[in-house]
Amino acid sequence: MKIGQVSGLKLGKATRDAFGAALVELGEQFPEVVVVDGDVGNSTRTEKFAKKFPDRAFNVGIAESNMVSIAGGLAACGKTPVVASFACFLLCNAYDQIRMSVAFPRLNVKLVGSHAGISIGEDGPSQMGIEDVALACSFPGMTVMVPADAAATAKATEAMLRHQGPTYLRLGRAAVPEIYPNGCDFQIGKAIQLRDGSDATIIANGLMVAVALDAAKLLADQGIQVRVLDMHTVKPIDRDAIAKAARETGAIVVAEEHAPYGGLGSVVATTVTQTVPVPVELVNIGDRYAESGDPDGLLEKYGLSAEAIVRAVQNVRQT
Amino acid sequence: MSEAANELSIDQLKEKAKVLRRHIVRMTTEAGSGHPSSSLSAVEVVTALFFGGLMRHDPNNPTWPDRDRFILSKGHAVPVLYAALAEAGYFPVDDLMTLRKLGSPLEGHPNMTRLPGIEASTGSLGQGLSIGIGHALACRLDGRDARVFVMIGDGEMDEGQVWEAFAAAHKYQLGNLTAVIDQNGFQQTGATKDVLDLTPLENKIEAFGWHVQSVDGNDLEVVLEALRTARSITDRPTAIVCRTRKGAGTVLEEQGDVNFHGKPLPPDAAEKALSLLV
Numbered sequence: 001m002k003i004g005q006v007s008g009l010k011l012g013k014a015t016r017d018a019f020g021a022a023l024v025e026l027g028e029q030f031p032e033v034v035v036v037d038g039d040v041g042n043s044t045r046t047e048k049f050a051k052k053f054p055d056r057a058f059n060v061g062i063a064e065s066n067m068v069s070i071a072g073g074l075a076a077c078g079k080t081p082v083v084a085s086f087a088c089f090l091l092c093n094a095y096d097q098i099r100m101s102v103a104f105p106r107l108n109v110k111l112v113g114s115h116a117g118i119s120i121g122e123d124g125p126s127q128m129g130i131e132d133v134a135l136a137c138s139f140p141g142m143t144v145m146v147p148a149d150a151a152a153t154a155k156a157t158e159a160m161l162r163h164q165g166p167t168y169l170r171l172g173r174a175a176v177p178e179i180y181p182n183g184c185d186f187q188i189g190k191a192i193q194l195r196d197g198s199d200a201t202i203i204a205n206g207l208m209v210a211v212a213l214d215a216a217k218l219l220a221d222q223g224i225q226v227r228v229l230d231m232h233t234v235k236p237i238d239r240d241a242i243a244k245a246a247r248e249t250g251a252i253v254v255a256e257e258h259a260p261y262g263g264l265g266s267v268v269a270t271t272v273t274q275t276v277p278v279p280v281e282l283v284n285i286g287d288r289y290a291e292s293g294d295p296d297g298l299l300e301k302y303g304l305s306a307e308a309i310v311r312a313v314q315n316v317r318q319t
Numbered sequence: 320m321s322e323a324a325n326e327l328s329i330d331q332l333k334e335k336a337k338v339l340r341r342h343i344v345r346m347t348t349e350a351g352s353g354h355p356s357s358s359l360s361a362v363e364v365v366t367a368l369f370f371g372g373l374m375r376h377d378p379n380n381p382t383w384p385d386r387d388r389f390i391l392s393k394g395h396a397v398p399v400l401y402a403a404l405a406e407a408g409y410f411p412v413d414d415l416m417t418l419r420k421l422g423s424p425l426e427g428h429p430n431m432t433r434l435p436g437i438e439a440s441t442g443s444l445g446q447g448l449s450i451g452i453g454h455a456l457a458c459r460l461d462g463r464d465a466r467v468f469v470m471i472g473d474g475e476m477d478e479g480q481v482w483e484a485f486a487a488a489h490k491y492q493l494g495n496l497t498a499v500i501d502q503n504g505f506q507q508t509g510a511t512k513d514v515l516d517l518t519p520l521e522n523k524i525e526a527f528g529w530h531v532q533s534v535d536g537n538d539l540e541v542v543l544e545a546l547r548t549a550r551s552i553t554d555r556p557t558a559i560v561c562r563t564r565k566g567a568g569t570v571l572e573e574q575g576d577v578n579f580h581g582k583p584l585p586p587d588a589a590e591k592a593l594s595l596l597v
Contacts (some may be wrong), residue, residue: 066483304561
């Protein structure tokens with residue numbers, strides 16, 4: 001089953017494609033933006049920017065540590081460096097450089113991790129960023145965004161460039177369903193309610209928003225009405241939207257394409273305990289690495305299907 | 320340009336170097352911790368840059384976009400930088416005695432968000448040259464005639480990122496970038512030649528396409544000349560391998576063992592060291 005099919009969503013572009021297109025469009029408007037690339041520009045889609053603004057793009061080779069620290073130096077001189085690589089290599093390989101050259105000095109560096117999650121498919125676990133959100137959230141002062149579709153990504157890209165301070169934008173490789181065919185009102189730190197219901201709330205981000213909408217449709221067929229929130233910003237988290245959902249729906253399921261510790265599920269669960277404590281169920285890939293395979297098969301096998309969310313909603317309502 | 324500094328004679332510069340050494344010994348002894356010996360080896364280079372007219376900077380306008388930059392990649396040697404900044408007028412000399420104390424911006428390692436004149440927050444070794452490349456690229460992009468100096472420790476060169484940076488600076492032919500290697504021969508647990516021997520550094524850096532000089536880094540006149548030569552080279556990045564003595568100019572340099580890295584002098588020894596300096 002293709003994601004988004006149950007809820008009748010049309011397949012759109014991959015978020016990395018939307019990012020690449022948005023970045024090149026915004027290039028004139030934001031003259032201080034420069035790109036620092038670790039020789040994956042054709043994968044992260046920064047190559048479009050590099051072609052249009054060759055003087056403002058630096059491919060420093062397969063050297064993520066150097067890439068991130070160079071960006072720190074550029075930012076210290078007033079540039080707005082966009083550093084894009086695979087989510088796993090950017091966050092895992094250059095973690096200390098993000099810490100010392102970006103986060104600690106609070107520099108205006110825009111980190112972009114593509115190929116996040118297991119939906120990259122055939123390339124396998126070594127290329128799958130499944131720890132990146134947890135790592136990004138761990139830096140004091142870092143803003144962390146996980147847009148759900150192309151329209152949201154275009155807006156997130158602009159919001160990222162307008163924001164002063166370090167940010168992390170998480171992108172996927174595969175084409176994803178259109179959640180916002182009529183445009184997205186993307187504001188950093190503000191969740192978007194896509195569907196209302198009073199029996200439970202599904203909080204999701206990235207590609208799992210489409211899966212959550214599928215689950216909501218399946219649940220509605222059973223007479224269970226759920227609220228669905230697109231929590232595109234993991235940090236700072238929208239405490240008000242979470243507290244409201246807890247108060248008004250009494251149970252929460254969090255769905256993310258990530259490892260279980262330190263991602264959206266952890267952040268939401270913490271927020272729930274600090275605001276309006278209600279039962280919470282987490283849907284994620286589990287405490288394990290995945291494997292090579294086709295993206296839809298992987299999502300199914302590693303617990304990220306609409307059915308998995310339906311079961312989690314049924315469980316959390318009985319808690 | 321720091322106007323008054325330009326007029327210093329070589330004797331005055333040598334006196335300034337002694338003043339920096341006094342500050343380093345005093346502030347680390349007062350703090351009861353820190354890395355005086357790693358700071359002392361770098362005194363001549365820092366003196367030449369800040370007071371020898373080799374770096375354009377303005378203590379009254381520390382973020383002046385056209386300034387030359389000094390990035391201390393070996394962040395543990397920050398007492399030498401604090402001493403120079405205070406002497407140059409970035410902040411009062413009395414503040415040096417607040418080193419490493421709660422509430423003081425003179426932290427154990429440089430924190431650029433808290434103190435004017437600090438160009439980069441360092442302390443995790445290996446990142447300063449890359450940060451310097453970022454500055455050099457930004458200056459070039461903006462058409463600014465500014466030079467970036469990065470001081471690296473020889474022990475620090477164990478870090479692979481330093482070599483990534485040598486390669487990238489060559490790719491971009493950064494003629495506005497100078498790396499100064501403070502080759503004092505020691506790192507945390509022993510001599511660099513025993514821990515991880517990277518010598519000869521000169522050949523290796525040269526092989527990356529850099530202009531390389533090799534000098535006695537504790538001879539002020541030699542250092543001044545080497546920095547002048549580096550400034551004159553604008554078609555490629557330049558490195559100066561400064562052979563220095565850890566603890567140079569004090570009793571610390573006679574303690575050629577592993578126990579003197581990251582150790583301040585106790586008060587009585589500090590007094591003795593200071594008296595020998597004068």
